[in-house]
């Protein structure tokens with residue numbers, strides 16, 4: 001028994017990812033976890049992507065250029081939002097499409113802004129400061145962009161739309177810093193308002209907090225409620241790919257996120273999210289908390305879902 005354990009440990013050490021996260025079991029799949037890891041680093045290097053800052057504008061220009069060289073259609077969707085305090089925010093969703101003429105489409109969503117405050121910081125003095133957003137923001141965007149890269153290399157058979165939302169993480173009480181939902185999910189709400197009546201993909205997949213080193217994705221509660229058959233499809237596929245220990249077939253708590261306004265508008269969308277992340281909304285949400293192995297596992301599952309949908 002001891003010997004058997006030793007052999008297993010040695011095997012894991014030999015193939016373990018260098019950044020301390022999990023090792024994708026397949027290793028030979030299409031999605032490039034190393035590219036996604038680089039794309040997280042690039043975003044974090046801009047600084048916090050807080051609306052109204054130079055880093056926010058620079059990240060927007062960079063993401064748009066990345067998609068323009070890969071997708072058939074790339075579009076910035078600017079809008080404004082007046083907050084509870086009367087501040088007007090200039091925000092921009094980014095949209096990219098592959099095979100835009102196809103009637104059957106899959107939507108992939110992530111938020112690209114980062115939170116202006118870190119209200120969960122242990123140190124009170126840190127709570128007024130913006131968070132780096134390596135996992136909360138950059139991880140989901142990195143997977144979306146790396147999927148765009150793969151689809152440019154080998155075009156999908158199904159239509160694919162990518163939506164990077166702004167203003168997901170703005171809302172907070174200016175005094176107590178407590179979470180303030182009227183000023184959250186702004187990009188998803190705006191999209192639902194302007195496109196929700198007519199845009200009908202087969203389904204959407206939202207990615208949030210998808211990069212930490214100990215990933216575990218239970219089936220998020222609103223996803224099970226709004227789109228149970230999409231949950232079943234994605235989690236069954238993850239199981240088939242050997243990721244059943246990460247995509248656990250167990251009910252998770254409902255988490256209000258960008259998928260809620262989309263579902264309310266009739267866009268059936270699930271949320272892949274690991275809410276068990278101790279660095280959430282703290283200054284410690286840094287690049288060292290993100291694992292290329294985790295990014296690859298999630299990217300494998302989403303990209304393979306797209307490929308299967310198109311019969312590829």
Ligand SMILES: [Zn+2]
Pocket residue numbers: 115136169281
């Ligand atoms: Zn957040």
